[in-house]
Amino acid sequence: MSLSVLMLVRVRNLFAVIVLFGIYSFLMATVLVALDAVDVAMTEAAVGAGVSTVLLLGALHLCKGEEAKSIHRPWLPLAVAVSTGVVLIYGTMGLPDFGDPQAPIHQHVVTRYLQNEVEVPNVVTAVLASFRGYDTLGETTVVFTAGAGIIALLRRRKKAADAGKDDR
Amino acid sequence: MKNDLVLRVVGKLLIPFILLFALYVQFHGDYGPGGGFQAGVILAAGMVFYALIFGVDNARRVMSDWLAETMLAAGVLIYAGVGLAGLLLGGNFLDYFVLDHDPVHGQHRGIFWVELGVAITVSGVMMKIFYMFASRGDANGEPEQ
Numbered sequence: 001m002s003l004s005v006l007m008l009v010r011v012r013n014l015f016a017v018i019v020l021f022g023i024y025s026f027l028m029a030t031v032l033v034a035l036d037a038v039d040v041a042m043t044e045a046a047v048g049a050g051v052s053t054v055l056l057l058g059a060l061h062l063c064k065g066e067e068a069k070s071i072h073r074p075w076l077p078l079a080v081a082v083s084t085g086v087v088l089i090y091g092t093m094g095l096p097d098f099g100d101p102q103a104p105i106h107q108h109v110v111t112r113y114l115q116n117e118v119e120v121p122n123v124v125t126a127v128l129a130s131f132r133g134y135d136t137l138g139e140t141t142v143v144f145t146a147g148a149g150i151i152a153l154l155r156r157r158k159k160a161a162d163a164g165k166d167d168r
Numbered sequence: 169m170k171n172d173l174v175l176r177v178v179g180k181l182l183i184p185f186i187l188l189f190a191l192y193v194q195f196h197g198d199y200g201p202g203g204g205f206q207a208g209v210i211l212a213a214g215m216v217f218y219a220l221i222f223g224v225d226n227a228r229r230v231m232s233d234w235l236a237e238t239m240l241a242a243g244v245l246i247y248a249g250v251g252l253a254g255l256l257l258g259g260n261f262l263d264y265f266v267l268d269h270d271p272v273h274g275q276h277r278g279i280f281w282v283e284l285g286v287a288i289t290v291s292g293v294m295m296k297i298f299y300m301f302a303s304r305g306d307a308n309g310e311p312e313q
Contacts, residue, residue, distance in 0.1 A: 038201035058301035129279040133262040147293035
């Protein structure tokens with residue numbers, strides 16, 4: 001996995017970058033399966049490796065295949081990224097151990113979720129659609145907004161291009 | 169890729185199973201991993217696969233732009249409609265317990281419709297985005313409706 005990330009940084013051909021993104025997503029999905037988060041792994045495999053790869057390839061079809069050389073030296077962004085990463089890793093040291101039953105997250109509402117008063121065998125679905133129905137409504141609205149935004153952006157440009165043709 | 173025999177045959181074999189798997193993921197989401205988001209994406213992936221092999225124009229005949237745009241909005245409306253149904257039946261917004269005489273059945277019914285709404289919106293959005301990008305490469309652009 002880290003190999004594919006290093007390759008991602010080095011490679012300048014955008015086609016290879018997209019393929020590496022797909023590989024990375026599949027590896028991420030296997031990691032999530034290993035963490036017993038099968039629902040998330042499925043989403044990662046379907047969205048990250050499947051559809052987004054196709055959409056990126058579609059976008060690549062419209063632009064040049066090589067990454068442009070950056071004008072600036074990327075030292076400041078690199079420093080920001082590295083320091084943020086260091087802070088995040090430092091933060092993980094304060095977290096309870098993985099799967100620790102005494103962890104605060106397992107003491108709060110999770111016990112009620114697991115009593116499962118909605119009697120849906122997959123607790124993830126119960127939490128997603130029932131206990132946190134508002135969240136999921138918001139997420140669906142976000143997806144809808146993304147689609148509407150894409151329609152608004154791309155369609156207007158097409159009409160503008162047509163108008164340009166008419167002017168000439 | 170339209171004339172690649174291997175792709176056409178494999179595509180014809182696989183696409184029905186991809187769509188069937190999407191339905192399985194959708195309606196088996198209560199019992200196993202899966203749900204609306206995953207099912208919608210898998211459905212859209214099957215359609216994109218079809219569009220890549222047989223051409224975008226053929227895919228538009230199966231799922232037109234109009235249908236994709238309608239799905240985009242219909243899913244959110246179904247989801248919000250479940251919430252409003254809860255309100256009308258005397259509960260809170262998105263309260264599924266009141267949707268049936270038996271509260272647990274009401275929950276199952278609510279989750280079913282909510283997940284269906286999510287799947288419809290997600291697959292509609294994915295298809296629409298794909299069509300938008302795919303049709304920008306052509307000189308013609310999006311066909312007039």
